[in-house]
Amino acid sequence: MSENNFAYEVDVTVTVNGERVSRRVDARRHLVDFLRLDVGLTGTHTGCEHGVCGACTVQVNGDVVRGCLMLAAQADGAEIWTIEGLSDNGSLGALQKAFVERNALQCGFCTPGMLITAADLLARENQPSREEIREHISGNYCRCTGYEAIVDAVEMAAGTRSGASQAGGDSE
Amino acid sequence: MTIDLNQVDRPNSYIGKTVPRPNARKLVEGRGQYVDDVHLPRTVHVAYLRSPYAHARIKGINTDAAMAIPGVLRVFTGHDLKEVCTPWVATLDHLKGMKSAPQHALAVERAMWVGEPVAAVVAESRAVAEDGAAVLEVDFEPLPVVADMETALDPDTPVLHEELGDNLTFTRTHEAGDVADAFASAAHVVEETFHTGRHTGVCLEPRSILADYNRSENQLTVYSATQAPHMIQSSFAKHLDLPEGKVRVICGDVGGSYGIKVHIYPDEMATAAISRIMGRPVKFIADRLESFTSDIHARDHRVTARMAVDSNGKITALEIDDLTGIGPYSVYPRTSAVEGNQVVNLCGGPYDLANYKATTKVVMQNKAPMCQYRAVGHPIACAVTEGMVDLAAEALDLDPVELRRRNLVPDDAYPYTAASGMKFEGLSHHASLDKLLETMGYDELRREQGDLRGKGVYRGIGIASFIELTNPSPFMYGIGGARISAQDGATVRMDPDGSLVVLSGVTEQGQGTEGMLAQVVAESVGVRIDTVKVITGDTQTTPYGGGTWASRGAGIGGAAAFRAGRALRDNILQVAAAMLQSTPDELDIIDGAVKDRTTGEERMPLAELGRIVYFRGDTLPKDLDREMVATRHYITSDYPFAFTNGIQASLVEVDVETGFVKLLKHWCVEDCGRVINPQLVDEQIRGGIVQGLGGALFEECVYSEEGQLENANMADYLVPMASEMPDMVIGHVETPTQESELGAKGAGEAGTAGAPGAVMNAINDAIRPFGGRVTRMPFTPERILAALGKVPDPDSR
The missing domain is CATH 1.10.150.120 ([2Fe-2S]-binding domain)
Structure with missing residues (x-):
């Protein structure tokens, strides 16, 4: 909705599991929702959505990050690895x-x-x-x-x- | 009669062995499919507006602002949904005098607890649906709140459902022997009051449902994170006015359940009702706040107990007075009277006790509904009983182990009927106690405890014997009128390549059900386990069954699968005998091949037999049955329940300056009959222990006097995390049930049943030199310091 400041859309380009991904997403979109809903990587799970449970843990630029505490927009330009990619590459x-x-x-x-x-x-x-x-x-x-x-x-x-x-x- | 499974070195002898679960690899690679991972075309998402009041009249709902948001498609109120969804009343006929009130999918006239769904907003995405819910204008008129269960029956307390007359949903008193006389003639009488805190399951995957009603086929397909697909099918069909055959429930991977996902929830029913109206898939995934306020809670009990002992240390009587508050409605369809009823059934359970009296009162209040959660009633009954046994030991100046030795039902006393009326086929309390003491090095730990006390280190050892109710017969729910199957079935099919497919009515939520079924079938037919594929969780394809609850997966689902496997084996051997000019008696199936029973010589691989049956049936005798599929069912009938037993011990260190408890080690010896997969059983027990420790030390749904849940998030509601939990040593005694060939009883709840009592006794043992004790869970540092007399009692404020 236009009057909602959180509803503005932003362009995000990231590398996910070694593949370049570009999407236009709501500015309020969390990284975990971006991965699950926009990229289709459902191996990362949503458990508490406030950074306590760790179910949404992914790697961002080599760091362990809670996908529910980071916005997709903040990840623009980042290198992200999820369970799918880390399984495929054997690490x-x-x-x-x-x-x-x-x-x-x-x-x-x-x-x-x-x-x-x-x-x-x-x-x-x-x-x-x-x-x-x-x-x-x-x-x-x-x-x-x-x-x-x-x-x-x-x-x-x-x-x-x-x-x-x-x-x-x-x-x- | 139980089969001989001692030939453990035979090929395919999987029963009794640790075999990795076939479905584990997909889960470690993130390839599981939970409900929220399922995407169907045209799916819409629903968010629920939930009552912010514990009790309020709903005077009106203005939906204009919500409907104005782009992407919001529909808004539904209780009045809208009651046109397509009938209300339910959760009572069971065999729980005499039980009463409850009609409950709707969405509240219609009144909201009865904080978190009750009041209106539904359907939108293109969950986020937009939440935007809509945020601007719904509901005109609530707050009503008087009944929060405290202790005063729920007082004459000046408002009655929540006027038509019921009072707030008492169920009461039962059981009495055996002459309790009054036993207390009058006792050498010692001990008395104490225990509180088990209201807590909840905190499944990491929240409750999830995707309902897809297809008008063109009048078919409702429900993807549900549930333990009981057929129960969901039956309940949805009944209340949405569909034939049962037109409702299909599919249950893929489930992210934890523990009894939380075995009930009918109003928001899930509403989601299906909305799909019925809109004719398209509707998805509802609870968020964490919703989970805390709308998942069932459990364990909110106050129990006052008295125990009589004679001068020889023989327990002569136990009297129990239980009170529990279950929220505003009994939960459908299992009812919320079962937990209190279990307290009556289970207190004193391990002990040879002639005189027993127990009363439960189950009252209504304006808090989230309570219902069955892992080890229903057991942790309460065990903690109360074991707490009393330790008090009696203290009164007699006996070691708590010695008092247990003198009173546990002897191992040669079976079959045995307890004073509670429960019937035990065969238990092993004394053998389990002996094994526990040996495993933990009890005497050495006692010596160490004494030495450390001299140095100002306060360690405690707590023991808790327990019984666990498993493998329920129709006496649990069916006789009360609920369409919840106690029977379960399995179909085993051989395909042309000789591989097997197993379809089972019991379900997998991570316990290893599918692995267990694969083991049982591989052995009962005679094939390698990696040629067995197991399918569970689909009402359209699996045999009708009850699902997974009350630790019935192995004992009932496994027993059915074993029979189905044996029946298929007989069918295969019949065909093989015809092909090989032999008789079934002369042949065997080993490692996926038909072999000569005497010489072991291979006669024909199953793949070759399959090729002939499926593609060259013309070469077989015309009148030969060639059924490469068999279905068998299993139901317990000799005993209403297969009881198991066990004993736990906890070693703790209490910091008497801070009240912090350090869990140093935990032991459990339990007897679930035949152990099918030792690793899976041990991990059920470990996980169960930690869930019990959570309730004992950390977990509590904290309500204000106004009925507000004050800690409905994972930062404030504490759950056990890795750094606080102990290593646990698990041991077994095996007393197979004679009711099934498999001999398996359940193991899923033993850990949770005994852990709170063991840790309570350990804490009290640690602080005994100071004279105080804790009996109110969770045992927070503040409560422990209060017991030590160092801070005021937080519960008397």
Whole structure:
């Protein structure tokens, strides 16, 4: 509506998963809605829309960013990577394999954001402790797993978890 | 009779083994398809205007400003939708005396809670629909609010639904033995009042629906994030005046449910009604604020309990007085009386107890409706019972483990009927207790606790035994008149290439249902698991069933799939015998091939058998049945429910200066009968424990006296995050149910059932030297400091 200041449209050109994308969008369009609705990348999820849950986590210019706290217009010119591109190029491969093997996901809604956050940790710290892993993913909400399997899987991907207890966790 | 599954080294012996879930890879690659990912041509989006008042008359709605916004297509009020959608009343016949009031898809005369949908704005996009909702002018006349459940039945409290006479929706008293006499002759009587805070599921994927009514076929197709597709089908058909056969519910990936997505919600019904009117797809995805104010809440109970023990440490009586406030309407179609009813059924459950009296009162109020959420009633009953057992142990100066040993139902006492009337086929409380103590190193932890106290470090150990109700029969809902199936079915089909397709009525929300079904079918037929494709969540293609709730997926859905697999195997062997001039008894199916049963020699791959059956049926005897598909169903009948049991332990450290609780470690030993996939079961238990810990330590829907929900966002409503949660050690005792060949009972709720009681007892154990105790969840630092006498009690303000 014309009297609404947030309704002005803007042109946005970004690189998403290595492909150049240009769209005209509402100035108020969040990055996560832009990715989901305008680019068709539904692997990035919307959970709380106020930056708490981490489901919309994506990479923007190499940084981990909440897609609900950034406007599409702010991303103009940026390089964005989502779960789809990071899966296609194999950069999450070790983490994804460990998540599947360790059943570090249940409903899967948090998983893309969790993987991107965990990859960010492993990029900085290749031998993180369990406490460091827990701290690093503490901004990503998972209601299903109770987190332990995720911590195990990140350890597995980092190669710091012993083979014997990999699949099942500490189970009797 | 349960089958022998001990030949674990046989090919295709998947039952009992950790096998990765076949649907996990798509989820880690972001290739899941949740409702909001489904796009249909001509879709419009709806946003709901929700009541800002806990109780208000709706005197009028002016839609002019909303309709003036470009892109806004329609606005609907309660009066508009009641023309196409009939109201519902959520009662069950077997809950004697239960009453509730008609509830509409959109409020018509009155809004009854903050968050109740009042009007719908339909637009080209969700954003524009919200613009429209923002400028709707609703003339609300605020009415007196009934917020506090404690005063809901007082004579001077307004009655919310005049035609019902009072605010009591259900009450039940159960009494067994002579409770009064037991208390009169007791050596010790302990008494305490417990509060379990009102909280909610906080599914990461909010409730989601895409309803597509096609007028040309009189067909409503609903893409729904639900646990119970057939229940949704039945309810939508009934209230939108469609034949059940004209409603198809498709349930793809679901982003968490935990009981939240097993109910009929007015906004979802309204979305379907709007699609029925507009004849095009209508999408509604709740946002987080809407989720907090309109998802069902649960667990808001105040329980006063008394326990009698004799001088030998034998519990002689337990008396329970439960009060719960469920909002303004009982939730359809399962009703909101079940949680209170479960408290009556489950208190004292693990113990050999002769005298038991329990009353629940379920009252109405102007807060969000409450209904069944993961482990319905269990965390309440367990925390109350286990809290009382610890109090009794303290009164007797006994170790809490010793008091449990003296009172848990003996492992050789089964079948056993509890004082509550619940029937137990076979439980393992003592074996589970022994395993728990050994696993956690109980004696060493007690020694360490004593040493650390001397250094000013206050650690506590809390134990909680529990029972869990799983595999429900029609006694849960069906006998009360609800169209909720207790039976479930599976169809297993062999295609020409020898691969299998399984269609099941139970659903997947991440527990691993589809993986479990693939394991069961692969083993029951005799094929490699990667040749089995599982399809769930479509009322048009799967057998009619109940879906996934009350931990029934493996025990009922799995049992049906096992039978269907065995039936298909028999069919295949019949055809193979005809082809190979043999008899079915002489043949076996192993690794996807027909083999000689005695020698193991391969006779024919299933792909070759499939080729002949499907493409060269002319070469088979004319009268030979060649059904490469079999459907079987399963329903429990010997017992109303398959009870499981378990025991949890929590180790905490309480900072007595700040009231903060550090969760150091958590243990659970549980007995869900046959474990089909150890990893999946363990992860159900871990996830369940953390959900229970959330309710015990962090989560609470905080309401003001005016009925305003004051923390309806994820920054103020605290959920467990990774950094606060402990590592958890899970162990098992296996007592298979004899009711099914598979022997599986449920495991989805055990973690949540026991965790709050265990952590409560651990905190109280830690602060025992100071003389205080906490019994009101969540156990916030402020409440713990109040128990320590360091700050005023926040709940007496």
